[in-house]
Amino acid sequence: MVELNTLINIMIDYVEQGGYIFGFILVLLESILPWLPLFVFIALNIKSFGFITGFLISWSATIIGCILSYLLFRYFFSKRLNNYVSKKNLTKVEKISKSIKNISFPNLVLLIALPFSPAFLINIVCGITNVNFKKFFLSLLIGKLSIVYFWGFIGTSLIDSITDPEKLIQIFIILLISFLLSKVINKKYNID
Numbered sequence: 323m324v325e326l327n328t329l330i331n332i333m334i335d336y337v338e339q340g341g342y343i344f345g346f347i348l349v350l351l352e353s354i355l356p357w358l359p360l361f362v363f364i365a366l367n368i369k370s371f372g373f374i375t376g377f378l379i380s381w382s383a384t385i386i387g388c389i390l391s392y393l394l395f396r397y398f399f400s401k402r403l404n405n406y407v408s409k410k411n412l413t414k415v416e417k418i419s420k421s422i423k424n425i426s427f428p429n430l431v432l433l434i435a436l437p438f439s440p441a442f443l444i445n446i447v448c449g450i451t452n453v454n455f456k457k458f459f460l461s462l463l464i465g466k467l468s469i470v471y472f473w474g475f476i477g478t479s480l481i482d483s484i485t486d487p488e489k490l491i492q493i494f495i496i497l498l499i500s501f502l503l504s505k506v507i508n509k510k511y512n513i514d
């Protein structure tokens with residue numbers, strides 16, 4: 323049986339040989355295909371290219387992937403779903419859609435910033451309910467910082483992450499900063 327360290331080194335070699343574009347594509351694909359392991363791709367990028375370069379590759383790729391997913395559902399599925407809901411007179415669904423569409427900017431940033439929130443589902447729901455693109459985009463820019471930091475700095479071991487109080491405090495501080503930053507931006511630019 324192949325030792326885990328050997329397997330990890332083989333994967334790092336593949337990412338390094340593929341270069342920045344390969345690392346970018348891996349993270350981009352995860353944003354569209356949610357069953358792929360984001361934490362593995364981010365950790366590989368950071369291990370292969372260093373923290374800053376790997377972080378920037380992963381952060382930009384996940385933002386672009388989320389935008390593609392959002393646009394796909396906004397322009398190809400939103401109208402169909404809304405027509406179906408109207409025809410079937412599903413008032414509960416309409417109320418939920420309206421509340422999601424009107425989610426505040428800070429709350430959307432926080433939802434995106436949480437490491438275990440279902441990013442693909444957030445992209446779909448924001449696209450289908452026609453959440454303002456500017457609000458969605460700015461939320462991604464801020465919120466994805468903590469996700470990429472979490473999976474990159476913390477690494478691939480969820481158990482190690484949860485059991486290390488220092489790392490949990492760092493994540494909490496980043497989430498708090500993301501939330502406060504979104505409040506300041508929202509107040510200054512009136513995004514909601």
